[in-house]
Amino acid sequence: MPEDITGAELDRSVTAQLKGLPEKLAARVARHLAAAGALIDEDPETAYQHCLAARARASRLAVVREATGETAYAAGHYAEALAELRAAKRMNGATEYLPIMADCHRALGQPEQALKLAKSPSVANFAPEAKAEMTLVESGARRDMGQLDAALRTLELAPLLSKSRAHWVVRLRYAYADTLEFAGRESDALAWFHRAHAIDSDEITDAAERADALERRLG
Numbered sequence: 001m002p003e004d005i006t007g008a009e010l011d012r013s014v015t016a017q018l019k020g021l022p023e024k025l026a027a028r029v030a031r032h033l034a035a036a037g038a039l040i041d042e043d044p045e046t047a048y049q050h051c052l053a054a055r056a057r058a059s060r061l062a063v064v065r066e067a068t069g070e071t072a073y074a075a076g077h078y079a080e081a082l083a084e085l086r087a088a089k090r091m092n093g094a095t096e097y098l099p100i101m102a103d104c105h106r107a108l109g110q111p112e113q114a115l116k117l118a119k120s121p122s123v124a125n126f127a128p129e130a131k132a133e134m135t136l137v138e139s140g141a142r143r144d145m146g147q148l149d150a151a152l153r154t155l156e157l158a159p160l161l162s163k164s165r166a167h168w169v170v171r172l173r174y175a176y177a178d179t180l181e182f183a184g185r186e187s188d189a190l191a192w193f194h195r196a197h198a199i200d201s202d203e204i205t206d207a208a209e210r211a212d213a214l215e216r217r218l219g
Helices: 012-017 023-039 044-057 062-074 078-092 098-107 111-118 121-125 128-144 148-156 167-182 186-198 207-218
Strands: none
Touching (some): 023 044, 023 062, 044 062, 062 078, 062 098, 078 098, 098 111, 098 128, 128 148, 128 167, 148 167, 167 207, 186 207
16 A cells, blocks of 8 residues: 555545445545555556455445446456446446446457447436547447448547547547548548547547558558
């Protein structure tokens, strides 16, 4: 356990869910969850181990199962992530886990199951970012199944021309360009890689490099 992690780093909503535990136990679980949050981007496997330690002490708390699922997903343990997020969903009824759960099904070679989750009625009420995440998973699942036209159609129904420069718009445009290139529509793909790059100020994608490679190929 990193000594500088106290548990005070957690959001109040998370801390509130730990209130039902004995004080010392709550403090220990809080430190594990805070450590996981600090490590998930740079060392997801260690973050996952911290969450497993928290789960061993407080497996009946949805927030612990949720964190375990998210870190398992980040570390590439897709079956474990799916099991944990299902458990969290049973406990609190939350639907925001659905895109990650669907992507876990994709990673496990179950695109049909991913599509089932993508068609959940609750997706219609998602915020734009979560809706975009589910669109990306749905399109990917269609592509996994060899349904290229359906994969493209799924993305074309998304707000590809949104005025927003948010990461989710960048990722939608990039996925569309990538799928167009995979379908052999290289000129269209080039245009969309440029559109993705134009709003990708944080360089979360390699759209510029993909565009350069395509331009060289197209002469």
